[in-house]
Amino acid sequence: MAGKDAYHHGDLRAACLRAARELLEEDGGGALSIRAVARRAGVSPAAPYRHYPDRDALVNAVAAQGYRELADALVAADPAPATPADLAAVAVAHVAFARDHPALFRLMFADPCAPAGQERAEATAAVHAYLTDSIGRAFPEADPGALSWGVIGLVQGLAFLHLEGEFGQQGREAVAERVRVAVLAVLGAGGGGGGGS
Numbered sequence: 001m002a003g004k005d006a007y008h009h010g011d012l013r014a015a016c017l018r019a020a021r022e023l024l025e026e027d028g029g030g031a032l033s034i035r036a037v038a039r040r041a042g043v044s045p046a047a048p049y050r051h052y053p054d055r056d057a058l059v060n061a062v063a064a065q066g067y068r069e070l071a072d073a074l075v076a077a078d079p080a081p082a083t084p085a086d087l088a089a090v091a092v093a094h095v096a097f098a099r100d101h102p103a104l105f106r107l108m109f110a111d112p113c114a115p116a117g118q119e120r121a122e123a124t125a126a127v128h129a130y131l132t133d134s135i136g137r138a139f140p141e142a143d144p145g146a147l148s149w150g151v152i153g154l155v156q157g158l159a160f161l162h163l164e165g166e167f168g169q170q171g172r173e174a175v176a177e178r179v180r181v182a183v184l185a186v187l188g189a190g191g192g193g194g195g196g197s
Contacts, residue, residue, distance in 0.1 A: 013051045013061075015041040020062050021104070028103045034058060059107065060117035066101065066108045067123035073097045074130060081134040084187040088180040090134065091155045095179045096172070098159035105163070109156065128152070138187075154186055155179075 019040035023032050038045045052058040077093035078086045098105040136144035158179050
């Protein structure tokens with residue numbers, strides 16, 4: 001357990017986020033509180049309040065970190081998707097992120113963003129901008145804003161179906177193929193006439 005002095009040089013915020021992530025993965029967020037984070041980080045109960053005035057601020061910081069990690073995973077799947085097949089690969093990466101970080105994913109998408117959650121709002125906007133730009137490249141004649149919300153809804157639905165066990169005990173490759181086929185089916189049917197497959 002780290003002593004309080006270990007956090008005097010800018011490490012406190014990172015230590016609190018790390019502790020919050022550990023608690024989140026252990027029990028899904030039920031024990032995620034400022035006091036529990038302080039205990040886990042090995043600091044005084046008041047120390048986290050230097051960065052997080054309340055639980056909402058802490059949750060927003062954890063969610064923002066999750067959105068940045070999700071953005072990295074999507075860009076790693078394809079930095080500039082331009083076809084329905086590219087978008088399907090990005091969708092597979094999105095669902096894989098949900099599978100690998102189920103508690104974080106639920107917190108990111110099920111827990112509302114507090115009004116003061118600017119960091120979280122900016123991280124969310126960056127993911128949405130990446131997807132909207134990708135849709136615009138793949139379907140230049142479609143309304144990228146409208147179509148991106150449709151694709152986001154589809155992929156989010158697939159991710160939560162997977163988390164709820166609706167795909168059964170399928171392995172990673174089988175789930176990836178199910179996601180790929182579903183996205184290509186929808187984009188092929190309603191992509192707006194642009195792009196290719």
